[in-house]
Amino acid sequence: xxxxxxxxxxxxxxxxVSNEKLEILERISLPTTTPDETMKNVFEFFDKYDLDAIxxxxxxxxxxxxxxxxxxxxxxxxxxxxxxxxxxxxxxxRYNIPIxxxxxxxxxxxGELKKGAAVGLQSCIYLTVGTGIGGGAMINGQFLEGYGHxxxxxxxIRMHPNDQFKGICPxxxxxxxxxxxxxxxxxxxxxxxxELVDNEEVxxxxxxxxxxxxxxxxxxxxPERIVLGGGVMKQRQLFHYIRKELxxxxxxxxxxxxxxxxxxxxxxxxxxxxxGCLLLAQEVNKDEITC
Ligand code: ADP
Ligand code: ZN
Numbered sequence: 001x002x003x004x005x006x007x008x009x010x011x012x013x014x015x016x017v018s019n020e021k022l023e024i025l026e027r028i029s030l031p032t033t034t035p036d037e038t039m040k041n042v043f044e045f046f047d048k049y050d051l052d053a054i055x056x057x058x059x060x061x062x063x064x065x066x067x068x069x070x071x072x073x074x075x076x077x078x079x080x081x082x083x084x085x086x087x088x089x090x091x092x093x094r095y096n097i098p099i100x101x102x103x104x105x106x107x108x109x110x111g112e113l114k115k116g117a118a119v120g121l122q123s124c125i126y127l128t129v130g131t132g133i134g135g136g137a138m139i140n141g142q143f144l145e146g147y148g149h150x151x152x153x154x155x156x157i158r159m160h161p162n163d164q165f166k167g168i169c170p171x172x173x174x175x176x177x178x179x180x181x182x183x184x185x186x187x188x189x190x191x192x193x194x195e196l197v198d199n200e201e202v203x204x205x206x207x208x209x210x211x212x213x214x215x216x217x218x219x220x221x222x223p224e225r226i227v228l229g230g231g232v233m234k235q236r237q238l239f240h241y242i243r244k245e246l247x248x249x250x251x252x253x254x255x256x257x258x259x260x261x262x263x264x265x266x267x268x269x270x271x272x273x274x275x276g277c278l279l280l281a282q283e284v285n286k287d288e289i290t291c
Contacts, residue, residue: 003285004046004054005277007104010079010085013038014274015045022115022278023186034081035090043094051154053288054091055100055280057107057273060134062087064149072101078170091116097290100280104128104273105152106143111276112227113138116267118272121224125217126272127152130230131208133177137221144221153177157212160205163188172183180209182232193232204231214242214263215249224257229266239263 001020006013009032016027030041044109046054060077065069072088088099102110109126118124118138127135135152137144144150154175167174168181178184185193187203196202214226228239243259250256266272 001116001285002049002051003278003279003281004049005053005054005274006030006042006054006056006058006106007273007277008056008058009104010024010059010077012044015042016047016274016278017049017051018278020029020282022282024274024278027274032079032082046095049252051095051097053098053100053281054095055107055282055284056087056091057102057275057277057280058087060149061151062101062103062149063080064143064145065147071144072099081286098281098284100148100277100284102143102145102280103134103136103149103153105134106138106145106149107136107280108229108272109138109227109276110143110279111268111272111274114279115275116272117227117264118225119267123221123223124225124227125152125215125221125223126163126227126266127217128230129180129228129232130182133179133213133230134272137223139221139223145276152213152217155211155213155216157219160208162201163205176209176213180206180231182211182231185232195237203235203238206235207238207245211237211242211245211249216247218246218250218256219254225261225265227266227272228263229270229272233265236265239265 003018005016013030017025061075063073065077074082074085077083088101091099105126112118113124123139125137133153157176167178168184169175169178268275
């Protein structure tokens with residue numbers, strides 16, 4: 001049994017092949033250019049193997065609605081070359097095997113729930129704070145998906161009284177992603193994030209926004225754990241500020257789990273997504289055999 005995995009990001013694709021124990025046999029990282037060029041490289045990598053299934057965790061927005069005519073497509077992405085690209089169709093045409101299809105952050109949530117920081121629980125959210133902000137959730141063994149998939153980065157937030165930044169989301173200006181993504185931090189302060197490490201105010205304001213988001217997710221989804229990943233969360237001091245701010249915002253309204261256990265960094269490091277994609281491949285393969 002061999003599984004393929006594609007963590008399809010806006011800047012790079014990570015592809016991996018594993019055995020049935022999900023031990024990675026080979027992996028590569030490819031730049032995300034045009035669908036023709038990138039997929040040619042993906043095919044070249046997978047063609048060497050006789051795969052049983054592939055799991056894909058993709059940047060988006062994507063169509064995850066099985067009833068939709070465009071299921072399996074990347075839809076309205078700002079990366080225009082990929083807009084309306086039939087990703088699952090391309091893989092099916094080439095390999096004709098089961099293809100698991102979800103968002104990059106849903107795949108990471110699956111990875112963390114089964115093999116990472118949320119093992120033993122029934123639910124978790126994975127939020128990435130990087131070039132963009134996005135969140136995925138696993139609830140009782142299922143992805144949180146309905147008509148489409150969550151877009152947890154684009155929720156509205158309250159501005160910090162000392163922050164005049166206008167926000168950079170092309171759709172909403174000062175939504176969460178617009179004020180708290182890596183590029184937003186760099187735009188606001190006029191410096192690269194790693195040059196701001198010693199400026200406490202930067203991270204307190206960042207935590208002020210992220211804590212609001214976590215309050216919203218806690219009140220609406222109520223997961224057992226929230227895993228925070230992505231480049232910006234490499235600033236470990238953020239965890240402390242976020243927990244403190246969340247406690248203040250919640251104001252003892254509901255009983256909260258121990259915040260040191262509730263808000264954590266990824267147990268799988270930078271591999272949550274790719275491991276999640278392998279798990280997804282394993283799952284769709286099982287589904288195919290049992291149906
Ligand atoms: P992507 O979101 O593109 O997959 P990352 O999760 O690495 O990639 O996010 C990249 C963003 O994270 C950049 O905008 C950068 O500002 C920010 N970033 C990367 N490393 C750090 C760091 N050590 N400290 C703070 N911010 C960082
Ligand atoms: Zn937005």
